[in-house]
Structures are given as structure tokens and as C-alpha cells.
Amino acid sequence: KQEVTQIPAALSVPEGENLVLNCSFTDSAIYNLQWFRQDPGKGLTSLLLIQSSQREQTSGRLNASLDKSSGRSTLYIAASQPGDSATYLCAVVGSGNTGKLIFGQGTTLQVKP
Amino acid sequence: DAGVIQSPRHEVTEMGQEVTLRCKPISGHDYLFWYRQTMMRGLELLIYFNNNVPIDDSGMPEDRFSAKMPNASFSTLKIQPSEPRDSAVYFCASSRAASSYNEQFFGPGTRLTVL
Numbered sequence: 382k383q384e385v386t387q388i389p390a391a392l393s394v395p396e397g398e399n400l401v402l403n404c405s406f407t408d409s410a411i412y413n414l415q416w417f418r419q420d421p422g423k424g425l426t427s428l429l430l431i432q433s434s435q436r437e438q439t440s441g442r443l444n445a446s447l448d449k450s451s452g453r454s455t456l457y458i459a460a461s462q463p464g465d466s467a468t469y470l471c472a473v474v475g476s477g478n479t480g481k482l483i484f485g486q487g488t489t490l491q492v493k494p
Numbered sequence: 495d496a497g498v499i500q501s502p503r504h505e506v507t508e509m510g511q512e513v514t515l516r517c518k519p520i521s522g523h524d525y526l527f528w529y530r531q532t533m534m535r536g537l538e539l540l541i542y543f544n545n546n547v548p549i550d551d552s553g554m555p556e557d558r559f560s561a562k563m564p565n566a567s568f569s570t571l572k573i574q575p576s577e578p579r580d581s582a583v584y585f586c587a588s589s590r591a592a593s594s595y596n597e598q599f600f601g602p603g604t605r606l607t608v609l
Contacts, residue, residue: 415597424585425600470537480525480589481550482598484537 383408385473387485394461395493402456402488404471409449412474415482416445416456419468428469429456461492496520498601500586506607512574515604518567519588527598528561528571529585537585543569544591576608 384407394400404414413432417425429438429445431454437446444457454471468489472482499518507513519526527542541551546563554561558577563569573580583605587598 417600422605424602425587427597427599430597472537480527480542480544480598481539482527482529482537482587483539486536 383411383473383475383483385471385483385485387469387471387488389488390486391489391491393491393493396461396463398461398492399457399459400461400490402458402469402471402490404454404456404485406452406454406473406483408475409452410475411449414445414447414454414471414473416443416454417470417472419470419487421467425470458490461490463492463494466490466492498586498588498599500584500601500604502604503602504605504607506609507576508609509577510575511608512572513576513580513606513608515571515584515586515606517569517571517586517601519569519586520590520599521567522590523588523599524591525589525598526563526569527587527589528569529587529600531583531585531603532581540571573606576606578608581606581608 386405388403415430416428418428419425431438431447442459447454468487470487472484501516525544528540529537531537540553541561543563561571583603585600585603587600589598
């Protein structure tokens with residue numbers, strides 16, 4: 382059974398720092414991996430999607446990497462800003478591409494001005 | 495595109511009452527997913543549809559929960575009778591099979607409180 386873990390559960394950094402959020406999954410046979418952002422009381426916003434054949438994806442100050450063999454993904458945020466404060470969730474789809482997303486518990490990020 | 499639309503945004507009801515949550519997926523999307531989010535269990539998939547047909551309902555917690563998708567633009571999740579432990583945020587999401595590898599787009603959620 383696929384399990385997704387995110388460490389740390391919470392992170393607080395000063396504005397301007399570069400930071401890394403970690404995601405690990407137990408079954409390396411995945412179809413893709415998505416990183417989402419969730420603001421308090423809001424829905425999920427898709428940030429980046431990495432296919433199983435890819436190693437990384439970039440969007441603006443965000444860069445996500447994927448290492449299937451080790452069952453790990455990282456989300457790198459450059460030059461963090463207070464507006465980046467939110468909960469970041471990673472989720473994987475199994476290799477059968479059923480579309481089922483298995484989520485981690487998320488990392489809650491606070492960027493202090 | 496308006497994105498995934500859910501209604502109501504908030505629902506407060508008493509134990510034993512029937513609750514119906516509604517979802518309108520993004521036009522042209524083939525897949526529709528219902529998720530539940532709680533502090534204890536995080537985000538869990540309840541059921542998903544492909545071309546209006548339920549494919550996997552193994553996440554539906556009990557027979558009190560049912561979901562339908564009568565057409566490509568509308569789905570409901572019904573709880574009857576509701577219980578306090580059903581209190582959670584329920585999300586609907588949709589994706590297009592032929593698009594960029596099934597990227598899922600989420601609605602704003604319905605926050606359900608059962609007293």
C-alpha cells in the first residue's frame with residue numbers, strides 16, 4: 382500500500398531564505414507526483430506536476446525534483462516571501478494511472494517578514 | 495474557465511439529517527474525484543468517476559455515503575443519515591485524461607459541520 386510522508390510537518394523561516402520541503406513515498410511505481418499549495422480555509426492549488434519519466438519541473442521560484450528509485454521528491458522555494466506562507470502537500474498517482482492521488486500530511490510553512 | 499464549482503461552501507446540520515454536496519467539474523474533464531479532509535486523517539479519496547461511471551468507491555467510509563454523476567457536468571455526494579464524525583471539508587476535483595498526465599484541479603471545498 383502506497384504511503385506518502387512529508388517532513389517537516391511545520392517550518393518557519395525568515396523572508397528571503399531558500400528552503401526545501403521533502404516528500405517520500407513507499408512504492409516507487411508511480412505515474413506522476415503533484416505538489417499542491419493550500420491556504421487556510423481554501424482549496425488546493427496545483428503548483429507542479431512531475432511525470433514518472435521526468436526528474437524535475439520548474440515554475441518561477443519553485444523547483445520540484447523527483448527520484449523514483451529512492452522514493453523521494455523535494456520542493457525547492459527560492460527567495461521565500463511572506464506570501465508563500467501556506468501548507469504544501471505532495472501527492473502521487475500509482476503506476477496504473479487510476480488517477481487516485483495519495484496525499485502526504487503536508488508541511489505548513491510560515492515565512493516571517 | 496470557472497474552475498471546479500462546489501456548493502454549498504459551508505453546511506451546518508444536525509445529526510441524523512441528510513446532507514447533499516454538489517460539484518460541477520471543469521468542462522471537458524473526463525474524471526471527477528471526491529475527497530475528504532480532516533485533521534486526523536488528512537486528505538482521503540472517497541470515490542472517483544470516469545465518463546460519469548463510478549470506477550473506485552473503496553474509499554467511501556460507510557453505506558451512509560453515496561455519490562452520483564448523472565451527467566458530465568454535475569455530481570453529488572450524499573450522506574444519510576449524517577453523524578458528527580462526518581464533519582470535515584469535502585473537496586471535488588476533476589482532470590482530463592488526454593491532458594497533461596491527469597493533473598487534478600480542485601474546487602474550494604464544502605466545510606461540513608454535523609452537530
